[in-house]
Amino acid sequence: CDLLNLMKMDKMARMEYENLEAAFQSMESTENAARARAEARGKAEGKAEGKAEGKAEGKTEAMRELAKKLLEKKMPLIDIAEMTELSIDALKKL
Numbered sequence: 001c002d003l004l005n006l007m008k009m010d011k012m013a014r015m016e017y018e019n020l021e022a023a024f025q026s027m028e029s030t031e032n033a034a035r036a037r038a039e040a041r042g043k044a045e046g047k048a049e050g051k052a053e054g055k056a057e058g059k060t061e062a063m064r065e066l067a068k069k070l071l072e073k074k075m076p077l078i079d080i081a082e083m084t085e086l087s088i089d090a091l092k093k094l
Contacts, residue, residue, distance in 0.1 A: 068094055
């Protein structure tokens with residue numbers, strides 16, 4: 001139907017129609033590009049956030065392991081807490 005209607009149009013109307021179609025396609029591709037950029041930005045931010053969380057978890061786990069070794073050596077809790085940045089309560093749970 002669209003093709004038949006297009007063929008019935010005079011040359012000027014057909015050109016206007018084609019220009020509008022091109023504009024809509026351009027807008028659509030612009031929206032798609034913006035969406036793709038937003039997606040890529042979101043993925044990058046998520047990856048960076050995940051990496052930061054992983055580093056923090058790794059550091060905490062390393063400090064726990066160090067604290068366990070220091071506890072085995074009978075070092076005072078206050079000194080271990082200061083060196084590992086773990087709370088006294090956390091140390092008592094180890």
